[in-house]
Structures are given as C-alpha cells and as structure tokens.
Amino acid sequence: MDCKKKLTFGDIMSISKEAVLDGLRKAVIEGDADSCKVLAERAIKVKIDAYRALMSCIDGMTVVGEKFNKKEYFVPELLLSADATYAAMDILIPNLNVEKSPESELGKVVIGVVEGDIHDIGKNLLKALLEISSFKVFDLGKNVPLRMFTNKTKETNANIIALSTLMSTTLPGIKIVIDNLKDEGIRDKVKVIIGGASTSKIFAEKIGADAWAENAFEGFKEIRRILGKEGKKLEFISSGQ
Amino acid sequence: MSLLAPVSKKWLEAVDKRKPMGDASGHSSEVPCDASLFISHAAKVFNISRYDAYTNPELGVKITLAANELYGLDAFCGWGHAVLFVDDYGGKIKWPTGWTDAPYVEEYLLKTPEDIEKLEVKDVDELSKGPTYAKLWKALETAEKLLGRFFTPWSLVHSPYDCARNFLGDDKLLRWTVKEPKLIHTLLKKCLEHDVNVVAAVLRKYGRCSIETGSVFANSELLSPKHCREFNIIYLKEMLKRVLTAGAGPGIFIHLCGDHSLDWRLHKDVQVTPQTTMHVANDGREPMDLTEVIKVFGKKCVIRGNVSTNLMLHGTPKEVYEEAKRQILAYQNSPRGFVLGLSCELPGDTPPVNVHALVKATRDLGSIGSAKNLR
Numbered sequence: 210m211d212c213k214k215k216l217t218f219g220d221i222m223s224i225s226k227e228a229v230l231d232g233l234r235k236a237v238i239e240g241d242a243d244s245c246k247v248l249a250e251r252a253i254k255v256k257i258d259a260y261r262a263l264m265s266c267i268d269g270m271t272v273v274g275e276k277f278n279k280k281e282y283f284v285p286e287l288l289l290s291a292d293a294t295y296a297a298m299d300i301l302i303p304n305l306n307v308e309k310s311p312e313s314e315l316g317k318v319v320i321g322v323v324e325g326d327i328h329d330i331g332k333n334l335l336k337a338l339l340e341i342s343s344f345k346v347f348d349l350g351k352n353v354p355l356r357m358f359t360n361k362t363k364e365t366n367a368n369i370i371a372l373s374t375l376m377s378t379t380l381p382g383i384k385i386v387i388d389n390l391k392d393e394g395i396r397d398k399v400k401v402i403i404g405g406a407s408t409s410k411i412f413a414e415k416i417g418a419d420a421w422a423e424n425a426f427e428g429f430k431e432i433r434r435i436l437g438k439e440g441k442k443l444e445f446i447s448s449g450q
Numbered sequence: 451m452s453l454l455a456p457v458s459k460k461w462l463e464a465v466d467k468r469k470p471m472g473d474a475s476g477h478s479s480e481v482p483c484d485a486s487l488f489i490s491h492a493a494k495v496f497n498i499s500r501y502d503a504y505t506n507p508e509l510g511v512k513i514t515l516a517a518n519e520l521y522g523l524d525a526f527c528g529w530g531h532a533v534l535f536v537d538d539y540g541g542k543i544k545w546p547t548g549w550t551d552a553p554y555v556e557e558y559l560l561k562t563p564e565d566i567e568k569l570e571v572k573d574v575d576e577l578s579k580g581p582t583y584a585k586l587w588k589a590l591e592t593a594e595k596l597l598g599r600f601f602t603p604w605s606l607v608h609s610p611y612d613c614a615r616n617f618l619g620d621d622k623l624l625r626w627t628v629k630e631p632k633l634i635h636t637l638l639k640k641c642l643e644h645d646v647n648v649v650a651a652v653l654r655k656y657g658r659c660s661i662e663t664g665s666v667f668a669n670s671e672l673l674s675p676k677h678c679r680e681f682n683i684i685y686l687k688e689m690l691k692r693v694l695t696a697g698a699g700p701g702i703f704i705h706l707c708g709d710h711s712l713d714w715r716l717h718k719d720v721q722v723t724p725q726t727t728m729h730v731a732n733d734g735r736e737p738m739d740l741t742e743v744i745k746v747f748g749k750k751c752v753i754r755g756n757v758s759t760n761l762m763l764h765g766t767p768k769e770v771y772e773e774a775k776r777q778i779l780a781y782q783n784s785p786r787g788f789v790l791g792l793s794c795e796l797p798g799d800t801p802p803v804n805v806h807a808l809v810k811a812t813r814d815l816g817s818i819g820s821a822k823n824l825r
Contacts, residue, residue, distance in 0.1 A: 240628070280712070284672045285628040288621065325550030330620055330672070352551065377759040378490060378797040379550045406671065406708060407760060409735060415764070423735070 226257050230265040233297060237269025238276075240289025242296040249300035259304040266294045266301075270341060274426045284330055287425070291337035298341065314345045316436050317367040319358060321349030322405075323382040328375035331405060334425035335371060339432070355382050359389045362399055369432055370401045372418075377407040384416040400435045404428050453512050454596075457519060462600050465524045470752045470787030471725060481782050482524035483774075483790045483812040484754070485805065487705075489529065490552065490798035492517035500546040500798070504531055504553050507589035515596060521805045522813075524789070526597055529589035530606040532666070533616050535648065538572060538580035541617065549798060558619040563633050566618070571643040578651045590652075602701065603656040605649045607663050607693070610641035610685035615667045617641070624672065627681055638685050642692075649693040661698050663690070664705030664729070670712040678713040687720045694721060702726040703754075707794055709734055715746060722751045724786055729754035731793040740777070744784045752787040757808065763797045767807035774811030 224232060229252050236244040245266070252262040273290040276282040282290075320336055322329045329351040339346050347365055349357055358370055370390075372383050383403055390396040402420040403413050404427075413421035420435050422428035468482040485491075492513040493503040503510050507529045515527035531553045536543050542557035560566055577583055586606075594601045608616065614637050615623050626634050652659040668682030690702070700723035706714055711733040722728065728747045730738045737756040744753055755777045761770060774790055781788045790812050796805070 280674075283674045283677070285624040285677070288625050289628060292625070325548060325552075327551075327554040328620070330624070333621070352554075376550075376552075376795075377763055378552070378795065378799075380760070380763060380797075381799055382550060406735070409760065412760070412764065 224251075226252075226255055229255065229257060230261060233262055233265040234269040234272070237266050237290050237293045237297070238272050240286055240293050242289070242293040245293040245297040246300060249297040253300060253304050259301040263298065263301050263305075266297045267341060270294055270338070277424070277426060284334070287334055288330075291334060291341070294341050295337065315343050316369055316432070317345045317347070317365055318369040318371055318432065319347045319349065319361045319365065319367045320371040321353035321358065321373070322351040323372055323374045323379050323386070324352055324354050325379035325382060326374045326376045326405075327351045328405070329373070331375075331425050331428075332371075332373045335373075335404070335428045338425060338429040342429070344432075355385050355389065358386045359393050359395070362390070363393065363395065368399055368436070370399055371428065371432070372401065372403045373405040374408065375406045380407055380412065383408070383418070387417055400432075402428060402431055402435070453509070454516050457515060457596060461519050461522070462526070462597070465526065466600055468524050470727075470789055480817055481778055481788055481790055481812050481815075483809050484525045485521075485523055485792050485796050485808065486525045486528060486703075487792070487795035488514050488517065488525070489531075489795075490550075491796040491800055491805075494549075494798040495520065495802070500549065500551065505545055505585075507585045508592045511589050511592040511596070515593075521802075522809050523805075526600065527593050528604065529585070530662070532608075532612075534586075534606060534608065535577070535580070535582045535613070535644070536616050538577060538582050539569075539617065555616055555619070558617065558622075560618045560622075560637070563630065566633055566637045566640075569617070569637070569640055571640050572647065574647045574650045574654060577644075577647055578654070583651060586652075587655075590656075603652055603659040605652040605659045605661055605693075605698065607645050607648050607661060607689070609663055609665055609668070609682060610638045610645060610689060611668045611682040612664075612666050613641035613644060614638055620667070623667070627673070627677055631680075634681060638681065642685050642689055645689045646692050646696070649698050650696060653697050657697070659698050660701030660703070661690070661693060662703045662705070664703070664707060665710065665713070665717070666705070666707040668713070669706070669708045669710055671709040673713075675712045675716065679716050683713075683716045683719055686717075690721050694723070699723050700725040704728050706730045708732055710738070714738065714743065718746055722747070724751055726751035727754050727789060728752070729756070729791065731756050737793055740781050740784075744781060748784040748786065750786070752789060753781060753784045754789050754791040755781060756791065756793040759792050759794050759797055759800075762792060762800045762804050762808070765804060767801075767803045770804045770807040771811050774808050775815055778811060778815050 229248055232248045318339055322332050336346050336348050347361055362370055387401055400419040403418045404422040410421045420431040422431045468480050489503050489510055493500050495517045496513045510529035511527045518525050533543055533553050533555050536555050539559045541555055541559035543553050544556035545553055590603050665682055668678045709732045710730055714730045728751050730743050732738055737758050757773050
C-alpha cells in the first residue's frame with residue numbers, strides 16, 4: 210500500500226463511469242480515503258448508481274481481505290481501507306435509490322470487548338466490515354460490563370452477539386455473558402461469536418459459543434455462515450437493480 | 451503495612467542459586483521456574499483488589515514476593531504495568547476497578563500531528579520527580595528492604611514503539627505508521643530519548659539496574675515484518691545499546707508478547723548480554739516452538755519458556771505438568787540456560803494447583819545435570 214500514489218482531482222473529474230468504479234475499488238485497496246470521497250462524489254455527479262459504486266468498494270474490501278489472508282496486508286492497511294470505504298459510504302448511502310429498510314439488514318449485531326480488556330482493533334475492524342455489508346451494529350465499545358451485552362441484546366432484538374478479548378485474564382467474562390443469556394431465557398434467540406487473540410475454537414466449544422473466528426475477516430464470514438447468509442448477495446437496497 | 455510473614459532466607463538463597471547466569475558452563479544445576487508478570491494473580495492470592503495492587507507499589511512488591519515464595523517460584527518481586535509514564539506527560543490512566551482489568555490509558559496525550567511536533571521529552575530530573583517514579587521509587591525501596599543482598603534494582607522500560615502507543619493510542623499509531631511514517635519516526639526518536647532517561651534515573655540512584663523491555667504492540671498479528679523492523683527493531687536496538695553503554699544490565703528481560711511468528715528473528719539485531727533472557731511468546735495462537743529460537747539466540751543468552759496462559763487458566767494440573775515437562779525436556783540444554791516461564795501474564799483466576807504443577811515439573815524434571823547424563 211503506497212498512500213503517496215493518490216489520484217489528483219483533475220484525474221478523477223476527467224475519467225469515465227467505468228473508470229470511476231474501478232477507481233473506487235482501487236482507492237479502497239490502497240486505503241486512500243481522499244480519493245474515495247472524490248470518486249464517490251464523481252459517481253453521484255455522473256449518475257452512476259450508488260449501489261454499483263458501493264459494490265465496487267466492497268469488491269475492493271474483498272481484495273483487501275485476500276491480501277490480509279496472504280499476509281500481504283496487516284492491520285494498519287485494513288484500517289486505512291475501512292476508512293476509505295467509510296468515506297465513500299458517507300457519500301453513496303444517502304443516494305441509494307430506495308431507503309434502507311429493516312428488512313434489508315442482514316442482521317443485528319451487538320459487539321464489544323469484554324470487561325477488563327481495552328484492546329479493540331479487531332472489534333473495530335469487524336464492526337466496519339459488518340456495517341459496510343448492511344448489518345446493523347450496536348457497538349458497546351471496550352471494557353464493557355458483562356450485563357450490558359444481555360441488556361443491549363434484549364433492547365434491540367439483536368440476533369448476534371460478537372465478543373472479543375485479547376487477554377486471557379478476561380476469558381472468564383465471555384462465559385459469564387453466555388450464562389447470563391441462559392439466565393435471561395434468550396440464549397436460543399441469539400448466536401454468539403467470539404474472537405480475539407486469547408480465544409480459540411476449543412475454548413468457544415467449551416463455553417458453548419456458536420462460532421469462533423481467528424480474525425475480523427473470518428469473523429465476518431462466520432457471522433454470515435451462522436445466519437445462513439453465506440454466499441448470498443449483499444442487500445443494500447431492496448429494488449432498482 | 452504489617453502484611454508479610456518473614457521471608458524465608460532459605461528460599462531466597464535457593465532462588466539465587468538457580469538463577470541462570472548466562473554462563474555456558476552452567477551456574478545452576480536446575481531449571482528455574484519464573485512466572486513473573488504476576489501481580490494480578492498475586493492480588494487474587496491475597497484477596498486484595500487490583501486497584502490496590504497497582505496503585506500501591508509497596509503492597510504490589512510485598513504480595514508478589516509472598517506469592518512467589520508460596521509457590522516456590524524462582525522470582526522475587528516486582529511492580530509495574532503497561533502504561534508507565536503516561537501521566538508524567540499529561541495523559542490520563544484509568545486504574546483497574548474490577549477483578550480482571552489492568553491499568554490502561556483513558557486519555558491519550560497526543561491527538562494531532564502538531565502535538566507530536568511539540569512534545570518535549572522530560573529529562574532525568576523531571577522524570578525522577580514525576581508521578582511514575584514516585585511509585586517506582588517506593589517499589590524499589592520496598593524490594594531493597596525485603597531482599598537485602600539479593601536485591602537488584604530494575605527498570606521497566608517500554609520499547610519506543612510501545613511508548614509511542616501509550617502516548618498516541620492504538621488506532622492513530624497504526625494508521626500513521628503507514629500513512630505518516632515521517633511523523634511516527636519523529637515520535638519514536640522522542641520516545642527513544644524518553645526511554646534512555648527512564649533508565650538513567652535508576653542508574654543515577656542505584657548505580658546499576660536490570661532492564662525489562664520487549665516488543666508488545668509491534669507484533670506479527672498487527673504489523674508486517676517490514677514495519678516491525680523499521681518502526682520497532684531499529685529503535686529497540688538503539689535504546690538497548692545506549693542504556694547498556696550507560697551502565698545498565700547485564701540482566702535484560704526481552705519479552706516478545708503475543709504473536710511474533712514473522713518478526714522474532716529480527717530481534718537478532720538487538721544487542722544482548724549473556725545474562726539476557728529472551729522470551730518469545732507465540733507463533734500465531736500457539737506457544738512458539740523454541741527449538742529455532744534456541745538456534746538463533748541460545749548461544750548468546752538465556753531462553754525463557756512459554757507455557758500457555760490459557761492452559762494455566764483452563765487446563766488441569768496434569769495438562770500443565772505435561773506441557774511444562776515437554777518444554778523442560780526439549781529446551782533445558784539451551785547453551786546459556788533455560789527458564790521455564792509462561793507466554794504472558796499469569797491470569798488472576800488461575801487455579802493455584804496449576805501453578806503448583808508448573809513448579810513441580812521443574813523440581814521433578816529440571817535437573818540439567820541429569821538431562822546431560824541422559825544424552
């Protein structure tokens with residue numbers, strides 16, 4: 210990723226529709242938020258469908274994910290690419306030709322880093338991937354008191370809880386959240402996915418979580434899998450395509 | 451505070467005897483077991499709050515000493531945390547309020563590129579009189595009183611990249627490492643000067659000190675090897691070179707926290723003494739196979755083991771014993787010595803029987819002489 214290779218404003222204003230879409234994809238891959246913003250504005254100006262433009266950004270994030278899995282990209286590159294996608298989304302989403310309806314959301318996710326831990330990079334990346342992909346995300350932040358996960362789930366009727374922790378000292382908190390869900394009688398209404406450096410598949414199975422993910426990209430895939438959305442097209446809008 | 455029963459002189463002498471000296475001829479005939487990074491578990495052992503353990507350094511030193519003695523571990527005492535010196539520069543630390551948390555930065559000192567340019571490194575005098583050293587001096591003085599001739603002053607010094615993280619925050623540091631590299635180099639040069647002054651303060655008071663440092667935030671899960679080298683290794687190397695020249699050492703503990711699968715070898719450029727303990731924690735999620743680590747560092751310094759902290763927390767005593775046994779048998783003949791240790795901080799809720807199993811394994815199996823006879 211070389212952030213110096215930015216498109217100039219003049220470059221962007223003179224390029225074709227196809228080049229705008231390709232430019233968005235490349236700007237996401239390059240983590241170039243400034244170019245993404247200008248390209249998204251250009252897309253709206255030349256009447257490119259906002260949905261198509263968003264899909265170009267998501268194509269870019271898919272490439273970023275592949276590069277991350279191949280260890281060509283690391284966390285800073287992911288953060289910059291997510292920033293670039295957000296920059297485009299800010300312009301494009303208000304221009305989608307149909308309002309986002311609750312039905313268009315793929316799911317509702319309560320996400321947070323459990324009490325005792327403040328390492329939230331992975332959580333923030335997963336949040337970005339989910340939001341970009343039309344999930345409704347309720348981010349409780351870091352060092353979250355354990356009761357807040359159940360309270361927020363009940364309040365929002367979320368169908369996913371995503372719990373993260375880097376530190377092994379805070380692992381017991383994850384199990385307490387699952388126990389709290391049982392006590393509240395809502396365990397069967399919500400899927401629980403856990404992740405973070407100190408977690409493991411074995412630990413997830415042991416405490417009765419529904420899924421475990423090694424990193425944010427895997428977490429995103431797992432959430433789609435457990436909701437049965439794997440392989441389905443992302444649904445930013447309900448018509449017009 | 452009248453807290454401790456008298457510390458056993460016999461235990462102190464035994465720990466001292468087992469201490470690996472980095473001497474190829476072998477000072478110790480037994481593998482020591484050191485689970486340092488211990489304060490949260492020590493607090494649990496004493497049933498005192500983490501808040502007290504972290505904000506009261508005299509208490510922190512006393513409980514770590516007593517808990518080490520209780521288990522028969524081969525370490526004395528210590529006090530410190532991961533966000534030292536933040537408040538000296540105007541950042542804000544959040545102290546733990548529960549049973550699982552540790553101190554963290556609530557408000558970062560640096561928010562803008564201009565803040566980095568304007569940051570002025572505090573000199574040795576200023577640091578010595580600041581809030582962090584107010585606590586550290588108490589910790590060191592308490593340890594000196596309790597340990598007598600076994601006391602060695604220590605200086606816990608974050609690598610420049612970890613120091614930069616504490617001043618700037620995770621998100622900005624990671625983004626700007628790629629996007630604003632010149633700015634981050636400016637910050638790292640300042641953090642390097644700060645680190646040198648941190649150690650100089652202890653040297654000025656005691657004339658000697660061991661060093662505890664490492665690579666925490668610059669690791670293979672977050673940064674590419676290229677960035678690890680450019681933004682961490684180069685500065686860690688320079689920092690250690692300067693503090694050793696200033697008279698620190700020879701004891702150095704280099705803790706490579708978390709996943710260092712792609713960057714641990716880069717640390718071979720860092721200056722070590724024979725009394726250095728090199729501690730490589732994980733390869734991905736699993737403990738690093740230290741066979742390769744011993745090939746690279748074994749002739750230069752002592753190697754620390756890395757029994758998983760998850761195993762300590764969730765495993766059975768038998769599982770802990772078996773893993774400790776595996777590591778002892780595999781690594782105890784490292785040329786300059788091997789210390790059985792954990793991958794990171796011992797979790798507060800670790801069952802005491804698992805710590806006992808860890809120590810028991812070293813006593814049952816960790817005789818270097820007998821291992822040599824077996825070959």
